[in-house]
Amino acid sequence: MIKCIVVDDELIAHQILEKYILKCESLALIGHCRNAMEALAMLEAHEVDLIFLDIQMPLISGLTFLKNLNNPPQIIFTTAFQDYALQGFELNAVDYLLKPFSYERFLKAVGKAEKLLENRSAEKSDENYFIIESNSVAVKLLYKDILYIEALGDYMKIYTPEKFYLQHTTLKLLEEQLPNDKFIRVHKSYIVAIGKIKMIAKDELILSNDIHVPIGQSHKEKLNEVFRK
Structure with a gap:
């Protein structure tokens, strides 16, 4: 799932893009x-994969905003x-939608973004592991295999x-x-994979496969903050 936001000073633009995105x-x-x-502020608070960005906006234009990211x-x-x-293209934008644009044209642009994100994910996949001596x-x-x-x-x-090393x-x-x-220290004796956390209880968390891991008092605040994000 591609996480996206809409940045535009016009209400109608938000309404149209929201309709398209939900479809x-x-x-x-x-x-x-x-x-x-x-x-x-949204980028600081959330993980975002794609921005639908207007160019002419009050105070800071979309072009200036992008140049400073x-x-x-x-x-x-x-x-x-x-x-x-x-x-726009000189700033490596995926596409440039000229208002008013159709849903079909919107999908074409999204398709380009999907391919670029897939390629980026594939490039990173080779780095998603570490070597241990067991x-x-x-x-x-692989990081994704660690509970x-x-x-x-x-x-x-x-x-x-399946096993432990x-x-x-x-x-x-x-x-x-x-x-x-991807990983967080939750106790003086435990590190857990963030993506495997299913639930946080009072003094423990529950991972995939219904594994229970204790939570250290000093780690609670950071754990709750990361889990909510």
Whole structure:
């Protein structure tokens, strides 16, 4: 599912794009923004894959907004002015929708964004693992396969749905090695995969496969913040 937002100062534009987005099964509308400042706040609060961005807006134009973004999401410009098309493509926009545009033209632009996001995901897939040495054997372990990690003295038990691997290291070193957008320390002896969390209770959380993991008091606030995002 592609998470998207609409950034436009015109109400009618929001209404049309929301209608189109809701009809498209591959899109999930995260929110509406009336200007660049609202959009910036939205990007800080949520993970966004795609922005439908107007160009002529009060105070900060869509072009200026995009130029000042670090690692921006995919951008589809939506504007009533054809004159900005070249500038838009020079900023690596996915597409340039000239208002008023049809649902069919909208889908064509979304299709381009889907392909680009798929290619980006494929490029990253080769980096979504790390190598551990378990029982004197080097093992390539995919991040997506890890449920949680438990510290047992000088050894770490890295659990997957099928089995666990013993790694002679420290939990702190593993925490530094794992990507912090995928894993979180929840206890002095546990790291869990964020995507595997199903529920947070008072003193424990429940992972996929109904696995219960304790929560340390000092980790509760950050865990709740990450889980809600």
